[in-house]
Amino acid sequence: xxxxxxxxxxxxxxxxxxxxxxxxxxxxxxxxxxxxxxxxxxxxxxxxxxxxxxxxxxxxxxxxxxxxxxxxxxxxxxxxxxxxxxxxxxxxxxxxxxxxxxxxxxxxxxxxxxxxxxxxxxxxxxxxxxxxxxxxxxxxxxxxxxxxxxxxxxxxxxxxxxxxxxxxxxxxxxxxxxxxxxxxxxxxxxxxxxxxxxxxxxxxxxxxxxxxxxxxxxxxxxxxxxxxxxxxxxxxxxxxxxxxxxxxxxxxxxxxxxxxxxxxxxxxxxxxxxxxxxxxxxxxxxxxxxxxxxxxxxx
Numbered sequence: 001x002x003x004x005x006x007x008x009x010x011x012x013x014x015x016x017x018x019x020x021x022x023x024x025x026x027x028x029x030x031x032x033x034x035x036x037x038x039x040x041x042x043x044x045x046x047x048x049x050x051x052x053x054x055x056x057x058x059x060x061x062x063x064x065x066x067x068x069x070x071x072x073x074x075x076x077x078x079x080x081x082x083x084x085x086x087x088x089x090x091x092x093x094x095x096x097x098x099x100x101x102x103x104x105x106x107x108x109x110x111x112x113x114x115x116x117x118x119x120x121x122x123x124x125x126x127x128x129x130x131x132x133x134x135x136x137x138x139x140x141x142x143x144x145x146x147x148x149x150x151x152x153x154x155x156x157x158x159x160x161x162x163x164x165x166x167x168x169x170x171x172x173x174x175x176x177x178x179x180x181x182x183x184x185x186x187x188x189x190x191x192x193x194x195x196x197x198x199x200x201x202x203x204x205x206x207x208x209x210x211x212x213x214x215x216x217x218x219x220x221x222x223x224x225x226x227x228x229x230x231x232x233x234x235x236x237x238x239x240x241x242x243x244x245x246x247x248x249x250x251x252x253x254x255x256x257x258x259x260x261x262x263x264x265x266x267x268x269x270x271x272x273x274x275x276x277x278x279x280x281x282x283x284x285x286x287x288x289x290x291x292x293x294x295x296x297x298x299x
Contacts, residue, residue, distance in 0.1 A: 030059040031247065031254065034072055034081035037065040038195045039277050039284075040215060040239075040270065044085035044127065046288045047261065048241055054298040055257040068167045069094050077119060082247040083254070087131060088123075089235035091115070091242070093173035104130065104236040116245065124241035124255065125262030129270045132237045133168070134214045134226040135178075136202060142225035149230040153209070154182045160208035162190040163198050168211045173234065175211070181233045196278075199224060215267055217275025239265075260297055 031052055035045035042064045049060045063081055066072050073095055075081045091111045092098050096118075098110070108126065115121040135150055147153050162184075168174040169192055178184065191207060198210040199218040212219070214226060241258055248255050265273075269291075276287045292298040 030061050031083065031251065032061045032063050032081045034066050034075055034084035035064040036069065036072055036084075037067050039217075039274050040131065040213065041085055043273050043277065043284055043288060044239060044241075046284050047127075047292065048083060048085065048258065050285075050288055050292055050298060051261055052254060052257050054292075055260065056251070056253045058251060058254070069171075076121060076242060076244060079244070083124075083241050083243045083258075085127075085239055086242045087237040087239055088126075089132070089173065089237040090171075092235060094167075094171045097172065101235055104238055107236050108238060108240070111240075115242065120245050121242055122245050122248065124243055124258040127239040127241075127261055128263040128265045129215060129267045130236055130238050131213050131215045131267075131270065132229070132234045134212045134216065134219070135229070136199070136210045136212045136216075136219065136224045136226055137208060138202060138205075139223035139225045141208070142227075147225075147227065149228040150182050150233075151230050153227050154184055157184050157186050157209070160186055161188055161206075162186045162209045162211075163193045163201055163207035164190050164211045165195045165198070166192050178233055181231055215270040215274055217271050217273070217278050219271070221275060221279045239270075264295055264297070 033045050033049045033052070035042040045062070045064055049062055052058055053060050063075075066075055066081075066084075069086070069090055072081070072084050072086070076084060088104070088107045088111050092107055096111065096114050102110070108123065112123040115123060135153070137147070137153065141147070145156060147156070164175055169190065175190065193201060195212070198207070198212055199216060199222055201207050202210045202224060203222045218224070219226065243254070243258070273287055273291060276282045277284050289298065
């Protein structure tokens with residue numbers, strides 16, 4: 001659900017590039033769709049792009065892999081992109097700096113209202129799935145130690161090495177709060193890794209616990225086990241499109257196109273889409289087109 005990087009360098013450079021004055025003309029003739037730099041984000045962004053292309057006469061420019069949450073937020077505020085996929089819990093805690101609690105509908109409405117009031121942004125309808133953080137261990141360890149919850153796993157954490165993305169280490173709903181809530185202490189300082197490397201590193205025993213996403217397609221493929229967040233630390237993370245209100249005013253047909261994606265993706269379907277790209281190495285555009293066609297949204 002979050003864009004992660006293994007170092008500060010790339011996000012900082014990307015941010016500077018996005019925020020520097022541009023000599024390029026206004027992109028009023030096209031819609032720019034952005035994404036974070038992980039599989040699920042650019043799959044959702046590609047879905048948004050294909051849906052707009054199929055149901056409007058607008059030209060779509062894809063500007064994917066924009067590092068993490070903060071870079072995408074700055075890009076859309078600067079008018080460099082018009083829409084990108086986000087998660088309600090991420091928006092609430094990382095951008096709005098609010099207490100990340102509440103039911104799904106309540107969190108959605110709080111984010112929508114505050115984005116409109118503060119930023120001139122709004123939320124489209126939710127895509128249908130909730131991609132919360134997943135604290136993953138190897139399936140064989142879960143079975144051997146009879147572990148099901150994070151509370152149970154805390155007793156074994158002092159013998160474990162953890163691996164997390166950079167953003168998870170920094171954000172308010174990330175590592176520090178999780179460690180405090182569950183009393184987590186690891187054998188060493190957690191390794192900061194790119195999100196795309198965590199599952200493989202866990203399977204290859206480079207680390208023993210990783211912070212992934214519940215819709216990660218490699219969880220079943222690599223026999224990983226998601227520990228239950230039994231103290232309900234994480235808020236809802238419904239996937240939603242964030243859209244510039246000015247763009248919607250100029251092109252209301254975008255709102256109609258995105259409404260067609262409302263509630264169309266279940267947790268299991270998103271996991272299968274992710275696996276098609278990460279596990280089967282299929283082309284993301286083909287995967288998305290096949291999915292949209294199966295839903296009757298494109299030809």
